[in-house]
Amino acid sequence: xxxxxxxxxxxxxxxxxxxxxxxxxxxxxxxxxxxxxxxxxxxxxxxxxxxxxxxxxxxxxxxxxxxxxxxxxxxxxxxxxxxxxxxxxxxxxxxxxxxxxxxxxxxxxxxxxxxxxxxxxxxxxxxxxxxxxxxxxxxxxxxxxxxxxxxxxxxxxxxxxxxxxxxxxxxxxxxxxxxxxxxxxxxxxxxxxxxxxxxxxxxxxxxxxxxxx
Amino acid sequence: xxxxxxxxxxxxxxxxxxxxxxxxxxxxxxxxxxxxxxxxxxxxxxxxxxxxxxxxxxxxxxxxxxxxxxxxxxxxxxxxxxxxxxxxxxxxxxxxxxxxxxxxxxxxxxxxxxxxxxxxxxxxxxxxx
Numbered sequence: 001x002x003x004x005x006x007x008x009x010x011x012x013x014x015x016x017x018x019x020x021x022x023x024x025x026x027x028x029x030x031x032x033x034x035x036x037x038x039x040x041x042x043x044x045x046x047x048x049x050x051x052x053x054x055x056x057x058x059x060x061x062x063x064x065x066x067x068x069x070x071x072x073x074x075x076x077x078x079x080x081x082x083x084x085x086x087x088x089x090x091x092x093x094x095x096x097x098x099x100x101x102x103x104x105x106x107x108x109x110x111x112x113x114x115x116x117x118x119x120x121x122x123x124x125x126x127x128x129x130x131x132x133x134x135x136x137x138x139x140x141x142x143x144x145x146x147x148x149x150x151x152x153x154x155x156x157x158x159x160x161x162x163x164x165x166x167x168x169x170x171x172x173x174x175x176x177x178x179x180x181x182x183x184x185x186x187x188x189x190x191x192x193x194x195x196x197x198x199x200x201x202x203x204x205x206x207x208x209x210x211x212x213x
Numbered sequence: 214x215x216x217x218x219x220x221x222x223x224x225x226x227x228x229x230x231x232x233x234x235x236x237x238x239x240x241x242x243x244x245x246x247x248x249x250x251x252x253x254x255x256x257x258x259x260x261x262x263x264x265x266x267x268x269x270x271x272x273x274x275x276x277x278x279x280x281x282x283x284x285x286x287x288x289x290x291x292x293x294x295x296x297x298x299x300x301x302x303x304x305x306x307x308x309x310x311x312x313x314x315x316x317x318x319x320x321x322x323x324x325x326x327x328x329x330x331x332x333x334x335x336x337x338x339x340x341x342x
Contacts, residue, residue: 027225034227038302042309049313053320078258085250088290092243095229100236190229193290197283204279208261209272 037187041194051150061142068210077207087116088196095189101177117162226298246289253282
């Protein structure tokens with residue numbers, strides 16, 4: 001129904017039962033882009049939930065191999081968790097700096113985020129390499145297959161995030177705080193925070209629940 | 214036109230965006246989120262390795278703490294609120310969570326019953342060898 005038809009009916013509706021909504025037109029591009037990326041992130045979380053479900057089903061199928069409590073090192077997981085949490089915070093600081101167009105704090109926040117992400121990846125890589133060298137690779141048991149695919153998939157996302165982070169720093173360096181660069185930065189911040197949310201599930205379900213049993 | 218009730222429908226807010234705040238307020242929001250998340254994380258790690266609480270309650274406590282921390286991240290880092298400008302974001306999130314619970318809950322439910330209804334695998338192999 002067109003606006004004029006609705007306006008014409010206003011006299012027949014003295015008690016304003018049918019409210020006339022002033023349509024503001026399409027949403028700004030920033031909202032549309034971020035909303036689309038939000039839907040992608042949710043589908044990514046659905047994909048992770050499949051890995052979580054597979055892990056939950058296979059966690060006891062150790063095929064006489066090691067159980068979770070025998071191979072997990074709580075101290076490493078704590079360091080990884082703190083790294084990712086702090087990197088989420090510094091990523092937030094960098095996105096605030098990008099919004100107010102402050103280059104120094106943007107570069108500083110992104111650089112710290114990058115270093116923390118790399119520390120996380122280094123610890124995770126060392127853990128995986130150590131397990132494989134002891135003969136507990138993903139082919140050892142169904143439990144280890146599920147463990148490596150779940151945690152490894154998260155690690156791959158963090159690696160992709162670090163590459164994206166470096167791209168964003170380079171784009172701000174080369175192009176400045178243009179509207180399209182700021183939109184990408186917003187999507188990156190959403191991505192990085194979502195990775196931290198998934199890691200909360202990983203360390204709780206895999207390392208803490210599996211480590212105690 | 215004067216007797217019409219206009220409802221200026223404001224624009225939606227992008228996920229991750231906040232309403233207009235000063236830089237100080239925004240930084241404070243992240244600091245509060247970081248503090249809460251650190252407390253919840255520390256509690257999780259403490260509870261997982263302690264003998265001070267009733268042991269069977271530990272898995273439930275860990276899951277509750279994890280969900281609480283995810284909520285903290287959503288509110289303070291992703292700025293998902295219950296405001297009218299966030300309706301689309303919340304609806305998408307609700308649908309995502311529905312699918313997550315269907316996938317995880319359904320899988321665990323079905324597979325546990327599958328194990329109950331099957332003869333133990335060791336007997337099965339012995340019967341056929």
